[in-house]
Amino acid sequence: MVMGLIDLKNVTYTYPLADEPSIKDFTYSFEQGKFYAILGANESGKTTLCNIIRGFIPDFFQGELTGEVLFNQEPLSHYTLSELAPYMGYVFQNPFNQITGARDNVFEEIAYGLENLGVAKGDIEKQVKDIMEMTNIMSLADKNPFELSGGQQQRVAFASILALSPDIFIIDEPTSQLDPQESERIFDIIHQLKNAGKTIILVEHKIELISEYADEVLVLEEGRLICSGKKHDVLSDISLKERQIDLPETTLLADALRKAGYNIPEKLITKEEMKAALMAHIKGVSQ
Amino acid sequence: MGEITLPKNRITTLYPLTKCAFSLLIVLVAITTFNIYGKLAILAAINLLAALSGVWQLFNQRLFKSVGILIVLITLLQTFFYPGHDVLFALGRFTATREGLTFALKLGLNLANIGGAIIWLFTVTTEKDFVLALEKQGMSAKASYVVLSTLQMVPVLKKQSQLIMKAQSARGVETEGNVFVRAKAFVPTLIPLVLSSIQGTEERALTLEARGFSLDRPKTYYYDIHPEPRDKMLVTATGILAVAYVIGKVVYWLWV
Amino acid sequence: MTQTNSQMKKTKNTETFSMMVILLIPIAIAINVVGAQLTSLLKLPVDLDMIGVILVGALAGPIPAALAGLLTNLVNGVLDPTWLPYIPVAMCIGIAAGLLAKYNMMNTFWKICVSGLVIAIVATVTATPVTVFAFGGITGGASSVFITGLMASGKKIVESVLSVYIFTETIGKLISVLVAYLIIRVIPTRTVTKYKYGMNYISKN
Ligand SMILES: Nc1ncnc2c1ncn2[C@@H]1O[C@H](COP(=O)(O)OP(=O)(O)OP(=O)(O)O)[C@@H](O)[C@H]1O
Ligand SMILES: [Mg+2]
Numbered sequence A: 001m002v003m004g005l006i007d008l009k010n011v012t013y014t015y016p017l018a019d020e021p022s023i024k025d026f027t028y029s030f031e032q033g034k035f036y037a038i039l040g041a042n043e044s045g046k047t048t049l050c051n052i053i054r055g056f057i058p059d060f061f062q063g064e065l066t067g068e069v070l071f072n073q074e075p076l077s078h079y080t081l082s083e084l085a086p087y088m089g090y091v092f093q094n095p096f097n098q099i100t101g102a103r104d105n106v107f108e109e110i111a112y113g114l115e116n117l118g119v120a121k122g123d124i125e126k127q128v129k130d131i132m133e134m135t136n137i138m139s140l141a142d143k144n145p146f147e148l149s150g151g152q153q154q155r156v157a158f159a160s161i162l163a164l165s166p167d168i169f170i171i172d173e174p175t176s177q178l179d180p181q182e183s184e185r186i187f188d189i190i191h192q193l194k195n196a197g198k199t200i201i202l203v204e205h206k207i208e209l210i211s212e213y214a215d216e217v218l219v220l221e222e223g224r225l226i227c228s229g230k231k232h233d234v235l236s237d238i239s240l241k242e243r244q245i246d247l248p249e250t251t252l253l254a255d256a257l258r259k260a261g262y263n264i265p266e267k268l269i270t271k272e273e274m275k276a277a278l279m280a281h282i283k284g285v286s287q
Numbered sequence B: 001m002g003e004i005t006l007p008k009n010r011i012t013t014l015y016p017l018t019k020c021a022f023s024l025l026i027v028l029v030a031i032t033t034f035n036i037y038g039k040l041a042i043l044a045a046i047n048l049l050a051a052l053s054g055v056w057q058l059f060n061q062r063l064f065k066s067v068g069i070l071i072v073l074i075t076l077l078q079t080f081f082y083p084g085h086d087v088l089f090a091l092g093r094f095t096a097t098r099e100g101l102t103f104a105l106k107l108g109l110n111l112a113n114i115g116g117a118i119i120w121l122f123t124v125t126t127e128k129d130f131v132l133a134l135e136k137q138g139m140s141a142k143a144s145y146v147v148l149s150t151l152q153m154v155p156v157l158k159k160q161s162q163l164i165m166k167a168q169s170a171r172g173v174e175t176e177g178n179v180f181v182r183a184k185a186f187v188p189t190l191i192p193l194v195l196s197s198i199q200g201t202e203e204r205a206l207t208l209e210a211r212g213f214s215l216d217r218p219k220t221y222y223y224d225i226h227p228e229p230r231d232k233m234l235v236t237a238t239g240i241l242a243v244a245y246v247i248g249k250v251v252y253w254l255w256v
Numbered sequence C: 001m002t003q004t005n006s007q008m009k010k011t012k013n014t015e016t017f018s019m020m021v022i023l024l025i026p027i028a029i030a031i032n033v034v035g036a037q038l039t040s041l042l043k044l045p046v047d048l049d050m051i052g053v054i055l056v057g058a059l060a061g062p063i064p065a066a067l068a069g070l071l072t073n074l075v076n077g078v079l080d081p082t083w084l085p086y087i088p089v090a091m092c093i094g095i096a097a098g099l100l101a102k103y104n105m106m107n108t109f110w111k112i113c114v115s116g117l118v119i120a121i122v123a124t125v126t127a128t129p130v131t132v133f134a135f136g137g138i139t140g141g142a143s144s145v146f147i148t149g150l151m152a153s154g155k156k157i158v159e160s161v162l163s164v165y166i167f168t169e170t171i172g173k174l175i176s177v178l179v180a181y182l183i184i185r186v187i188p189t190r191t192v193t194k195y196k197y198g199m200n201y202i203s204k205n
Helices: A046-054 A106-117 A121-134 A150-164 A180-195 A207-213 A231-235 A238-243 A249-259 A271-286 B016-031 B036-052 B056-081 B098-124 B127-136 B141-171 B179-199 B201-210 B229-255 C019-041 C051-060 C062-079 C081-102 C109-135 C144-152 C157-186
Strands: A006-014 A023-030 A035-040 A064-071 A088-091 A168-172 A199-203 A216-221 A224-230 B087-091 B094-097
Touching (some): A023 A046, A023 A224, A035 A046, A035 A180, A035 A207, A046 A168, A046 A199, A088 B201, A106 A121, A106 A150, A150 A180, A168 A180, A180 A207, A207 A231, A216 A231, A224 A231, A249 A271, B016 B098, B016 B127, B016 B229, B036 B098, B056 B094, B056 C144, B094 B098, B098 C062, B127 B141, B141 B179, B141 C019, B141 C062, B179 B201, B179 C157, C019 C051, C019 C062, C051 C062, C051 C157, C081 C109, C081 C157, C109 C157, C144 C157
Parallel strands (some): A035 A199, A035 A216, A088 A168, A168 A199
Antiparallel strands (some): A006 A064, A216 A224
């Protein structure tokens, strides 16, 4: 097996007092600079997997973890949770709980991680300003983070992790409280991060955005990895529909067209691809 | 708690620990002064200090709200009920005594003076600055986090409790009526509030770790305060004054 | 090669000041403040301003609870310095609650009653001298009316304070322990068990 940036080998994990493992025999190699999307129904273990990758499991959650979790070929358990902060950023599911409570305005809230890392004051100033502009929250700078709306808190939480500029981003449903436009902006930022060579592990339900931006897709079902690989291979797999996984419009449309007898190319997942295919088809007909 | 903007002047901009030293000196003098006129003089001095700091009005509002009403209460009650013989006047079957009045005045002035010293300190110093100064003095970052986040949590939960109360009276949970009826409204108000905040502690604990909270290395303070040369001078002067005062007091006691 | 990590750092949540405890204390203090606010809003004649401290004691033991007590009175004392003389009282209540939890005295109805009584006694014994010496018996709190009544009838200050406190504190602390217990019972198991004494409150079925 190729050694990646983060390697999980035969990982099985059971929460304390739980009867059944929440992650079962999971093996995958996450490589530097790629964008991974994790899909799965509710309670399928997406957040649990993220917690394992970040080392919160077993350190914080305890319970029973077997198998290997390697970060740069070294067991993750060699690091303390805070030691990993500059390398692995984590954006959690609930925006309100990600307000630290340590600072009483948004600017300082975003600067808090950099303060803990001991970054020089001038650098903090510049970094935080850049990030706030990027996430479109400059106008919130002096507000109390606790007094923001859910969507605003979600952007502040994301900005707080961006500010740390880690190599790996683990992001658990960052757009749950955002409108389509703001969601698009977050994906745009994630795309920029990928172009800058960052590794991204994202849990997200907005399948159209995933089909457009992700590199690889992992599908979980009751703690098991049931499907994984290049997004074109995974998201065009119509059999996932029966397993309650949302698929892109394009996949569904292509399937319907094929069933109706049309000759549509394989592995279309984005709207653009569908458009191109249809255009080609129509051209073919008119000639 | 930080809604009020402080006037910026030579006293309010002192380092928090300098102002704390002043406050402690006042408390020291207040608890070792037994003479009523002495106590009155201290109260006057605190008022002067508050006026010089440009917060006289706010200071007195806060003083009145916290100990003012209590002092009035104590004076009224103790004058009548404190055991004594030197009758000043009688109201029905209760008699006001000089002993009671003296006791009440001394007690009241003590409360005003000690309370006043502390209220002045936190009228001219934000809690945020005070905690930061303590942290830079060596208090652990964890302790300062606990205090800072408490200052944030309290208003958040207060606001939520008011919302829940409103929602409950809208749903018909009685918040008026006899003691038992009212007591019954207590639990359903408090529990959802606590539950929602405690449920978030796991994620918030990990959020802190993800921001390097437990890192054992020197931190940067983006918002920062520094003692200036005048602060060092003033703290030293206050210290010398305190020592001189204690020696003077002891010598005086031994003498008399 | 398969390596088992489950043995690593098993002792995490028994640490006196684990992250979970550090995050619990501010909430506990806010509970105390809201408890005090609610008692005055609902005009209840007992003080329910130590529920948070008792909660910390029940979950995390005496030292964090004493700290929660200290901070409650400090934070309140900044605006109302009459809280400050009661710092030792709040800390003793925390220590008592924490020790009772340590000996698993908070998880059935009768044990809660005993704990309520013990904490009430601790509160009465520590608060009486403060009320008498710092305030001459009158604090303006819920119990002041009764204390003044007794003083008016000719009783000594100490006697008046003590006899009223025994009564109000018993009721107040019984309710407080009970409410703290109810809170623990509604917190999800996964959260409760992350505290040192959390397992004590999980029914084994
Ligand atoms: N801290 C915990 N303690 C015990 N069990 C847990 C804990 N967190 C999650 N679980 C259980 O583990 C399983 C997987 O949960 P997880 O939160 O990882 O799913 P998810 O895919 O992220 O779900 P969602 O889409 O709702 O966010 C569920 O059965 C859940 O009940
Ligand atoms: Mg999840």
